[in-house]
Amino acid sequence: MLDMILQEARSLTVAEKRQLVEAVRALIADEMASGAAPGEPARCPRCGSPEVTRKGRSADGRQRWRCKSCGRTFSARTGSVVAMSKLPASTWADYAEGTLAGESLRELARRCGVCLRTSWFMRMRLFEVMGAALQPFRSGPTVSCQVDGTYLSESLAGNRERSRTGMPRRPHRNGRAVRARGISREKVCVVCAANDLGDEFAAVCGRGRPTDAELRASLAGVVDGSWVSTDDHSAYARVLPALGVSEHVATASRAARNGELGLVNAMHQRLRIFLEPFHGVSTRWLGRYLDCFRWLEQARHSDADRGDTLSGQVARGSYGSTRRDLIDMPQPLWDYWEAR
Numbered sequence: 001m002l003d004m005i006l007q008e009a010r011s012l013t014v015a016e017k018r019q020l021v022e023a024v025r026a027l028i029a030d031e032m033a034s035g036a037a038p039g040e041p042a043r044c045p046r047c048g049s050p051e052v053t054r055k056g057r058s059a060d061g062r063q064r065w066r067c068k069s070c071g072r073t074f075s076a077r078t079g080s081v082v083a084m085s086k087l088p089a090s091t092w093a094d095y096a097e098g099t100l101a102g103e104s105l106r107e108l109a110r111r112c113g114v115c116l117r118t119s120w121f122m123r124m125r126l127f128e129v130m131g132a133a134l135q136p137f138r139s140g141p142t143v144s145c146q147v148d149g150t151y152l153s154e155s156l157a158g159n160r161e162r163s164r165t166g167m168p169r170r171p172h173r174n175g176r177a178v179r180a181r182g183i184s185r186e187k188v189c190v191v192c193a194a195n196d197l198g199d200e201f202a203a204v205c206g207r208g209r210p211t212d213a214e215l216r217a218s219l220a221g222v223v224d225g226s227w228v229s230t231d232d233h234s235a236y237a238r239v240l241p242a243l244g245v246s247e248h249v250a251t252a253s254r255a256a257r258n259g260e261l262g263l264v265n266a267m268h269q270r271l272r273i274f275l276e277p278f279h280g281v282s283t284r285w286l287g288r289y290l291d292c293f294r295w296l297e298q299a300r301h302s303d304a305d306r307g308d309t310l311s312g313q314v315a316r317g318s319y320g321s322t323r324r325d326l327i328d329m330p331q332p333l334w335d336y337w338e339a340r
Helices: 002-010 014-034 089-100 105-112 116-132 212-219 234-243 253-260 262-278 283-300 306-316 323-328
Strands: 052-057 063-067 073-075 144-153 187-195 200-207 227-231 247-251
Touching: 089 105, 089 116, 089 306, 105 116, 116 283, 116 306, 116 323, 144 262, 187 212, 187 262, 187 283, 200 212, 200 262, 200 283, 212 234, 227 234, 234 247, 262 283, 283 306
Parallel strands: 144 227, 227 247
Antiparallel strands: 052 063, 063 073, 144 187, 187 200
């Protein structure tokens, strides 16, 4: 069958071949979206009840279901990014492909035929899907883990004239680093962890040097029962025993720079390389970019095609943040500026 199709394709003009390629890509995207949940769904996406029954088919032939508890109908795509968007599945597949290729928001907007604002919202939704699809960070008594923090300049990128908070300091142009002695309070700590199984973890911990409470909240459920190596920051010695680590080894900062924390330091370097093309990621959205980074790191260790994996996750995945939720999201760590 494939040989026959290729033989017919050879007789087409270049323009017709391009149309054929686009049509096939759109067909693949639609098939991935329609096959988001084969078989009978486990529960209703509206109320979570497992009592569901078949309820005819939609206009495009997809099976619909009815919940016996809430009485609402749904399909396999209900609640997914594709179903809740006016854009077709092929456009989302194009956007995912362009994102993996490192295209900017403007390039993605031109590729998908949307405005710059919509391109940004699509990026946020894509990152949310990536975060939901992340594999858990494994821990346990047989797992060795390295934990260390890296410091990024706080970014207040965005339209500050229309913001409720305004700009509390002089702007930093093009994401340039904050020049200050020591660990400045104008830097944000991202605590990172890497274990010998290849798992990686990254989360925004706090402003400046993290407190015990911030470390405890960030690392809870991440290092439980593991053998953990850190630098000689005293907060680790106070926090990690309470989190149930099996052993804690603190390495002097100079030795840590010489390779004792090689796994997590290499992760820091890859994180900075990942963030560099964005020219200063707003601290408001840094958590979503960290989810994207972790997704790319997991894809790096996988044999599966990144584009196919992400397109499938977009077709199956859902998001919880609406446009209004994103617009109204408060600026994190703002108490520092309010107190000044």
